[in-house]
Amino acid sequence: MTRSLTILGATGSIGRSTADVVLAQPDQFRVEAVVGGKDAKALAAMAKRLGARFAALADEAGHHDLRSELAGSGIESGAGDAALIEAVDRESDIVLAAISGTAGLRPTHAALKPGRRIALANKESLVCAGKAFMADARRIGAQIMPVDSEHNALDQALAAGHGKDVEKAIITATGGPFRTWSRERIAAASPAEAAAHPVWSMGSKINIDSSTLMNKGLELIEAHHLFDIDADHLDVLVHPEAIVHGLVQWSDGALTAGLALPDMKVPIANALRHQQRLAMDLPRLDLAAIGRLSFEMADEERFPCLAAAKAALKAGGSMPTVLNAANEIAVAAFMAGKIRFYDIYKIVDGVCSSFVARRLDAPATVAEALAIDGEARRAASAALNETVIASA
Ligand code: NAD
Numbered sequence: 001m002t003r004s005l006t007i008l009g010a011t012g013s014i015g016r017s018t019a020d021v022v023l024a025q026p027d028q029f030r031v032e033a034v035v036g037g038k039d040a041k042a043l044a045a046m047a048k049r050l051g052a053r054f055a056a057l058a059d060e061a062g063h064h065d066l067r068s069e070l071a072g073s074g075i076e077s078g079a080g081d082a083a084l085i086e087a088v089d090r091e092s093d094i095v096l097a098a099i100s101g102t103a104g105l106r107p108t109h110a111a112l113k114p115g116r117r118i119a120l121a122n123k124e125s126l127v128c129a130g131k132a133f134m135a136d137a138r139r140i141g142a143q144i145m146p147v148d149s150e151h152n153a154l155d156q157a158l159a160a161g162h163g164k165d166v167e168k169a170i171i172t173a174t175g176g177p178f179r180t181w182s183r184e185r186i187a188a189a190s191p192a193e194a195a196a197h198p199v200w201s202m203g204s205k206i207n208i209d210s211s212t213l214m215n216k217g218l219e220l221i222e223a224h225h226l227f228d229i230d231a232d233h234l235d236v237l238v239h240p241e242a243i244v245h246g247l248v249q250w251s252d253g254a255l256t257a258g259l260a261l262p263d264m265k266v267p268i269a270n271a272l273r274h275q276q277r278l279a280m281d282l283p284r285l286d287l288a289a290i291g292r293l294s295f296e297m298a299d300e301e302r303f304p305c306l307a308a309a310k311a312a313l314k315a316g317g318s319m320p321t322v323l324n325a326a327n328e329i330a331v332a333a334f335m336a337g338k339i340r341f342y343d344i345y346k347i348v349d350g351v352c353s354s355f356v357a358r359r360l361d362a363p364a365t366v367a368e369a370l371a372i373d374g375e376a377r378r379a380a381s382a383a384l385n386e387t388v389i390a391s392a
Pocket residue numbers: 008009010011012013014015035036037038039058097098099100101103104121122123124147148149200201202203204205206264
């Protein structure tokens with residue numbers, strides 16, 4: 001049976017990989033709508049490539065360009081918040097949510113509909129508002145399937161047993177571009193060096209998060225919400241080859257692991273499948289050719305953002321929301337060349353510390369989460385100005 005699909009963040013790295021999966025499975029999917037941020041030309045090209053019925057651009061200023069690019073194609077278009085809502089309100093069986101950053105929260109949340117599957121790549125939605133998001137998904141009756149490779153692997157591994165028998169759920173990290181660098185060398189790293197991921201080709205924000213290991217910290221928080229596993233039963237293992245993505249350690253000492261070549265099309269295809277697995281014509285993992293797989297502990301001295309994220313998960317309440325917001329501000333400043341690498345951690349840690357005494361509960365609604373997110377962003381911007389002045 002053909003399933004209808006809407007893609008949020010269709011022009012991004014995950015969006016493009018999703019398009020490849022969908023086009024390789026013409027009998028399985030029909031694309032209802034595609035959503036993009038600012039690039040009208042890229043969105044129009046993607047809408048045509050996928051034969052979508054509707055294209056929505058977040059940036060209203062790009063509507064004219066989008067319309068002229070789509071002229072004669074029969075594809076409807078819109079721009080701005082209302083168009084994003086129209087995209088998710090249109091009938092579709094599956095919404096693949098791959099907008100980057102907390103900007104994805106509102107449209108992804110609005111996409112929760114009874115009986116619909118959300119193939120979720122946008123981890124920031126869960127880090128910012130996980131409790132509210134998951135509760136609303138349950139109440140509405142929407143199913144959440146993880147696209148993030150580690151969580152997709154965990155989802156498959158967890159199917160081998162019962163939740164009560166899980167001793168540990170472990171996600172792997174490649175270690176990023178600075179895995180073998182000294183702290184001194186990392187301290188002087190440029191944005192281009194931080195963005196040069198050794199294995200995955202991804203969007204710019206997640207690339208920087210991978211270099212600080214904040215990405216793995218965000219993923220621990222994501223795993224907590226997706227699988228309802230607490231901080232003490234979650235762990236990170238550095239595995240540079242990125243072949244084993246997630247492992248479940250059971251109460252009898254057995255482990256179940258999810259392995260695949262590092263290609264996001266594999267977890268995307270898995271998250272989109274319905275009942276049966278899709279038959280994907282992708283290279284197969286050849287373990288004999290790889291020969292050896294290596295594992296090591298994450299070094300939280302050189303990568304303190306991982307420790308900060310673990311602390312936020314453990315503290316609970318609104319700490320993950322605060323951490324995520326401060327990180328987005330700090331990462332944007334680092335990418336713009338305004339601060340140095342370890343200033344990302346300093347800003348995140350400083351903002352988190354300033355919220356500790358308030359002991360705010362985990363946001364019960366998305367609106368509450370966004371209010372705390374806004375407050376933490378303002379605190380991070382203030383901390384950023386001080387950092388920039390201090391280093392000038
Ligand atoms: P990307 O930067 O390549 O793409 C982001 C997409 O979101 C683009 O289509 C962009 O136009 C759109 N967008 C940005 N701001 C928007 C807004 N305000 N409204 C609507 N659309 C907007 O990012 P990516 O690497 O594809 O990552 C997307 C999400 O998936 C992130 O949350 C990331 O953490 C997650 N993820 C990515 C990977 C990966 O391999 N790239 C792996 C796991 C998880």
